[in-house]
Amino acid sequence: MATNFFRDSNQHQSTPVPNSPGINDSSHNQKDLVKTPSYYKPDGPSSTQTSELSGPIDTNGTGEISNQTNLIGKTILLNDQQCYIKGKFLCGTENLYALESEKPIRGYSGHCPKCNQMHVVFNDANRGFYASVTSIHDHVQKQKLNNERLKGRITTDQLPTVKNNLPPLDHPILGKNKGIEGDSNSCYMDATIFCMFAYNDIFDILLHMDVRSTELQKLQTILRENIVYVLRDKNNGFVKRDALFHLRAQLSEATHDSSFKEMEKDPSEFLRSFEQLFSFAPLKTIVPDQSPKPDGSNITTNIIWEMFDANPFNLPSTNIASIFRNSLSEIPAKLAMIPPFLVLMAPRHTRSQRSYRYIIPDRQITLDNDIVQLVCLRCNETNHDKTTPSDFFFCSDCYSKESNIRPTTEATIVCYCNKCIRKDLHPSSSSDTWHSHDLRKIDIKKHKLNLFAVLCIETSHYVAFVKCQNRSVQQHQWLFFDSMSDRKYDEQNISLVDKVPDFERWIDDAERDTDRFFTDLDDRRRQARPTSQKFDEHGMRQLRLFRDGAFFFYENSNVNYQ
Numbered sequence: 001m002a003t004n005f006f007r008d009s010n011q012h013q014s015t016p017v018p019n020s021p022g023i024n025d026s027s028h029n030q031k032d033l034v035k036t037p038s039y040y041k042p043d044g045p046s047s048t049q050t051s052e053l054s055g056p057i058d059t060n061g062t063g064e065i066s067n068q069t070n071l072i073g074k075t076i077l078l079n080d081q082q083c084y085i086k087g088k089f090l091c092g093t094e095n096l097y098a099l100e101s102e103k104p105i106r107g108y109s110g111h112c113p114k115c116n117q118m119h120v121v122f123n124d125a126n127r128g129f130y131a132s133v134t135s136i137h138d139h140v141q142k143q144k145l146n147n148e149r150l151k152g153r154i155t156t157d158q159l160p161t162v163k164n165n166l167p168p169l170d171h172p173i174l175g176k177n178k179g180i181e182g183d184s185n186s187c188y189m190d191a192t193i194f195c196m197f198a199y200n201d202i203f204d205i206l207l208h209m210d211v212r213s214t215e216l217q218k219l220q221t222i223l224r225e226n227i228v229y230v231l232r233d234k235n236n237g238f239v240k241r242d243a244l245f246h247l248r249a250q251l252s253e254a255t256h257d258s259s260f261k262e263m264e265k266d267p268s269e270f271l272r273s274f275e276q277l278f279s280f281a282p283l284k285t286i287v288p289d290q291s292p293k294p295d296g297s298n299i300t301t302n303i304i305w306e307m308f309d310a311n312p313f314n315l316p317s318t319n320i321a322s323i324f325r326n327s328l329s330e331i332p333a334k335l336a337m338i339p340p341f342l343v344l345m346a347p348r349h350t351r352s353q354r355s356y357r358y359i360i361p362d363r364q365i366t367l368d369n370d371i372v373q374l375v376c377l378r379c380n381e382t383n384h385d386k387t388t389p390s391d392f393f394f395c396s397d398c399y400s401k402e403s404n405i406r407p408t409t410e411a412t413i414v415c416y417c418n419k420c421i422r423k424d425l426h427p428s429s430s431s432d433t434w435h436s437h438d439l440r441k442i443d444i445k446k447h448k449l450n451l452f453a454v455l456c457i458e459t460s461h462y463v464a465f466v467k468c469q470n471r472s473v474q475q476h477q478w479l480f481f482d483s484m485s486d487r488k489y490d491e492q493n494i495s496l497v498d499k500v501p502d503f504e505r506w507i508d509d510a511e512r513d514t515d516r517f518f519t520d521l522d523d524r525r526r527q528a529r530p531t532s533q534k535f536d537e538h539g540m541r542q543l544r545l546f547r548d549g550a551f552f553f554y555e556n557s558n559v560n561y562q
Helices: 133-151 187-198 214-231 241-255 267-278 320-330 396-401 418-425 431-436 503-512 514-526 537-548
Strands: 075-078 081-091 094-101 128-132 283-286 299-302 317-319 341-345 358-360 364-366 392-395 439-441 448-458 461-470 475-488 492-499 549-556
Touching (some): 094 133, 187 241, 187 461, 214 241, 241 267, 317 320, 358 503, 392 418, 503 537, 514 537
Antiparallel strands (some): 075 081, 081 094, 283 299, 364 448, 448 549, 461 475
């Protein structure tokens, strides 16, 4: 804390009190102490000072000291000096504390700088000074946060816990100190967890999967009961940073990678850790025109799909569906099964340099024969064989009778090609078979993947856009989440969940007139003014969506993956 000054009525010069939160005519308040760091600097300790209080301090339920707390008779530490709080009183419109330091302070006589009265009797008037009640409380709170870092966090047993199996939220919980509170370098994990669990259950299998090792059980319990269910609690909706601290510590232990505990990492590393620890990789791909081998050795499994698109024509913008198709063609690969979800990672040349200046997130991706590979269960022909009609069918009656023919891997979509259906299973001469069997054409296009979250990065800070869905009435709205939207005492991050009412309109405008839309963004970005003057909060979020989108989360509403 910077040295503060106030003028003693008996002096002709400003005199410093040792790191004292001083007073002035405009009075201090908590808002004065809230400041945003120089673009999301890491939440590191800025002081090694400690606060010594002889007795408990009341709080207002949020961990912050309330203005009604009485610190009279307590001793606090200001710039390595013990200062005893002798009294509390109202001078004009400001509540003040009278403090006496352990050593004399040059230029002070124990008189109030606002009214020149001596409100209390000091043992030594040269050691007496005054400070606003709010600023002293803020000072003690900051030191309390420093103590947490120096002495360690609360234990897992002390974390807020919800054991009930809560479903995803269907109504937004908005405001500051909602969502997940950011910790040191944790924004990549905060934003990813918010995308995965706050308003969607597609990843809930990770919360309930049977695991044997004690390490994984601890990790799963913290994620489930101290983070996800607390986040979904409609009466709270706020996960404090201590829970993330313990999750990161347990993840470091489970993966034997200590960097998870404190280092800034990438969401892909976090998601890959789940793939590794829980063997959770539902996205399965195969080389075109190959049949799955019995041991599945030619099936590639992933939890996310890292897309590749070199953008050879140096286009300024594109959309996610196009990148996804181009990426599959370039490898080449096809989906070996209908995925329950897709997490698509935008192509980039380096960690921060993107292949495209702007990317439009398609609100829906429709699967088709160019994306998904079907393999006939009888002859192993694929829907990409140019000599075979692309229509494939499923017949439950025939499938149950052919007990000797079963899929060789879970990645196989059970189906028969048109030739096998007509020639072997349902010959034209057997009209009864055609009418009595439950024959269904495989319609891949009925599977539509819907966007439910976008994870964005600028420099080294991650934020998210997430869809809040009320499925019972088929309504939804888009939200913006930032675990470090602001900062308090230069120590404590303030999270934010806010509505984004224009999310759909932004995408409509970008899709309707792409060149004009992004030319306008470019023109504003080129202006010789600070970014905060070129874009208001609304415009800044729009820029983040199209410029900074890095991970795009899609769900298949036709698949129940619980």
